[in-house]
Amino acid sequence: MSVHIIRKGLDIPLAGEARPEMETLSPPSTYALRTADIIGHKFKVMVEEGESVKPGQPLCRLRQFPDVIFRTPNSGTIRDIRRGDRRALHEIVIDPDIHNQPDDLRIADPVDPETAEPDVLRTHLLQSGLWSLIIQRPLSKIANPEAKPVALFINAMATAPLAAQSHILLKDREQDLAVGVSALSKLCSGTTYCSVHRDSPSIPGVDTLSNTEIHTFAGPHPAGSPGIQIRQIQPLKQGETAWYVTAVDAAEIGYFLRTGCLPHMRIIALAGPEVSKPAYYQVRSGAALDTILDSRLSDNNEIRIINGDVLAGSKMNRTDHIAPAQSTLTVVPEGVTRDFMGWGMPGFKRYSALRTFASSLLPRRKHALDTRLHGGFRPIISIGQWEKVLPIDIHLTYLIRAIQAGDIQEAIELGLLELSEEDIALCAFIDPSKTDVCGIIRNGLDLYETEYL
């Protein structure tokens, strides 16, 4: 077991951490399969509005990899197929006829990964509709079923602000985790790694994983980010791909293999400054957000609901539903006020990681950060902000310039393929020039995909 100490980084003191208490919520009024947050894929919808769907019926598939399907979280009638910009599929909403029990969602026989052939396992996983939980690196997108990954990274730690903690999500799931990890590692030619945080409570079942190297990370965010971990553990070489799965998603896969049933519950950490009861809630997969948000928010109407953490998560509407791979639901206030001469005030209540406001004299205070940009867009001016929070040897300014110039060969040499939005989100957070670092990195990855793959 090796320990990686990450020194550069930042734990944003965001108020509203989820208390380690669990409550199971009653079934929601509607369910949905949410695909809005899946980056870089188009979908082929296989059902129509008004159609009734059986438990576990496939609803859509990826256009790029038609074997990757998505199944309904509940049986009922298709109420709505919601689309966003350029008709991108957002959600397929279902009116439930009954609230399915685990046995209703049995779509296959149990499989023992120890004895099954890899090809059988692969087909089985593709058929389950859970393949979308496997993310490939580089690109940080749903894994290509044809690719041969050289390593598997199981992430059992979360360092992003207010992110759901793995030891709570994985309570009593030792068996699921063991089966899931052993099945995934069979599909993968190289080593299986599992990362845990040194300062978190130990996670049940991690120590007993077979054929798995445990790597301990210490230090602030982005220590728990996949790009940083891969770079520390086994940097990828040219043309190699690796798989990345969070431990809780590996456990979901294990649950399916063990029982033949689709997972029908999901644990969500509800957190953020606008949440009156931040805690962990067990809800039905694909449940409407109302179930979880009702009576648990402050009175503020101007809020932003985020699937995931404030750094790398994506925006949700109040009428949306829990996404398949979601573990954290953050609610922060929208920024509405404009401070008078804010640039000249001491700023005891304005949080900055750069010691430029008086708030840095009170380092223990938690802040209710809102969605204000706090500044206008400017050319990149480096006062050492990125060196503070990027723990790997990437010269981000030059990488960004290469991407903006469309020079992908140069961008690759400067480390584009080692990154994704979540690894770099802190750099976007801290930048005084308000550069859209996440968007630029994704543009670079998209360009790489169209030009080189």
Added chain:
Amino acid sequence: MSSNSKIHRFREQWESPDGRFHKIWPVFDAFDTFLFSVGARTRQRPHVRDATDLKRVMSLVIVSLMPPMLFGIWNIGHQTRLAHGLPADFFGSVLDGLLVFVPLLIISYGVGMFWEMLFCVLRKEEVSEGYLVSGMLIPLIVPPTIPWWQLAVAVSFAVIIAKEAFGGTGYNIFNVALMARVYLFFAHPGHISGDNVWIKMQHNTPVTDAFTGATPLALGAASSEMEITAVESVTAHYTWMQCILGTIPGSIGETSKVAILLGAVLLLATGVASWKVMLSALAGMVATTGLFNMFAAAGAPGMIAYPIHFHLVTGGFLFGVVYMATDPVTQPETQTGKWFYGFFIGAVTALVRIINPAFPEGTMLAILLLNVFAPLTDYIVVRLNARARRLRYAQ
């Protein structure tokens, strides 16, 4: 009609594309965001942002410039009084200083902001905050006697040729304030060098017998002809303590080392300036002068034996290192580059001071020279990084 909708309609005239004043909205935006912090929200990840923006960063630099500025204002009047043997009256000195400094500040900001806004309107960009600092620096690094028209031309040169021609704040290669000074230095040398420009003299008032208008470094440089050591030449007129406190003639903001160090403490505490650049510049200065001192015979005339504790308190080295070498735009981006850059600023300053008899002071030239090399050092560091990665990928 409520006042809110009046404000809204006023705003519309600038901001909406068919508003009456839309063509010059960058001007409106500059004042608007000066008064009230930016109200824009994040659209996507990351949903929250750090409260620091460029306005805050630049404001902190301005605040850190306050000690040298305030001291400089007093010192202008104080030097005049000393030269004429008049009683040293604090309020009188400050008043005299204000009468000299405020017009220079107004010219610097007025001319500079005019060009800045004009270019932003033409480019349809928000007005950047970069000139706030340059506009404050420029009057601090010129002598109090600089003619107003020369300052205006120098500011125009710096903003147009050194900055906007390259694309505006963030894209310039040379430090803007130093470009204004270097323009004066080569185009109007009679008004920015020699012994007669550093003190604002009053007409028809006699000077005292002991009066010299020369700066300590000029005295040091002149020592080789007088067959005395540079320190003797300096201390004949000024004590070391005077030099560090700043009650000496010189460019307006650079005389008081104590005031500059106060500013440096603020810059370093807030993390706005790079401590690596400051430290390595000091190291470069110490190493180079130390080397020359070692080879100088004891009591040798000229700057070769000028010791480090005098180098640091005379001339504009400290001011340049604290406020201009640390300019985030013109210093190298890479951390390795910063060490190299700072060290050679110190070394080249020392070289100019010691070896070049024509220029007593070398800070300005050293910083501009290293500005030229900043992209090259970055290039080398980045290429090495790319090479290491290529090797790792290929294994």
